[in-house]
Amino acid sequence: MAQDVDTAVNAADTDRVRALLRDNFQPQDHEEAQELILGALQDVQHLLGWVPLWATRLVAEHLGVSENRIYGLLTFYADFRTSQPGHHFMLLCHGTACFVGGSQNLINELRDHYGIADSETTSDGELTVQVVNGCLGVCDLAPVIQFDHQNYYGKLDVEKFNEAIAEVIRQGPVENHHEAH
Numbered sequence: 001m002a003q004d005v006d007t008a009v010n011a012a013d014t015d016r017v018r019a020l021l022r023d024n025f026q027p028q029d030h031e032e033a034q035e036l037i038l039g040a041l042q043d044v045q046h047l048l049g050w051v052p053l054w055a056t057r058l059v060a061e062h063l064g065v066s067e068n069r070i071y072g073l074l075t076f077y078a079d080f081r082t083s084q085p086g087h088h089f090m091l092l093c094h095g096t097a098c099f100v101g102g103s104q105n106l107i108n109e110l111r112d113h114y115g116i117a118d119s120e121t122t123s124d125g126e127l128t129v130q131v132v133n134g135c136l137g138v139c140d141l142a143p144v145i146q147f148d149h150q151n152y153y154g155k156l157d158v159e160k161f162n163e164a165i166a167e168v169i170r171q172g173p174v175e176n177h178h179e180a181h
């Protein structure tokens with residue numbers, strides 16, 4: 001199940017967002033404020049790894065723009081993440097070699113066993129998945145997944161796939177993995 005609740009606001013994060021806006025976004029007039037919205041949202045996402053509802057309110061308040069304008073931009077630009085990412089981020093390759101090797105079985109397993117589809121997060125907040133239709137560049141390992149922008153697990157069948165997920169979750173959350181892009 002996708003996790004899209006705006007979790008409890010962390011006071012330290014609120015302070016960081018306020019400081020970011022204060023230090024970098026000081027529009028002279030309304031027109032300039034409009035132009036700064038996108039950059040402010042991008043910086044918030046870089047800082048937090050996603051754009052929570054409370055942060056969009058801070059941006060709107062700080063720039064003196066409407067929240068609707070901000071939601072419009074968040075919806076229009078697919079790169080914005082408006083739900084909290086899981087502790088671990090999985091790329092699941094669905095390119096040609098991985099497809100031939102059975103990546104669809106892994107996608108089905110995510111749906112049936114973990115309750116998530118592409119771009120969703122498990123309800124326990126452990127895992128976010130992104131299905132990649134290109135190639136991760138390690139076809140020798142097909143079908144392959146990558147965790148947290150670093151570790152590859154390859155030649156997967158459903159059983160090995162579940163073991164890999166269990167192992168990564170057992171290792172605990174990775175700090176700031178969203179900034180590793």
Ligand code: FES
Nearest residue numbers: 093095098135138
């Ligand atoms: S197609 Fe999956 S790594 Fe190349």
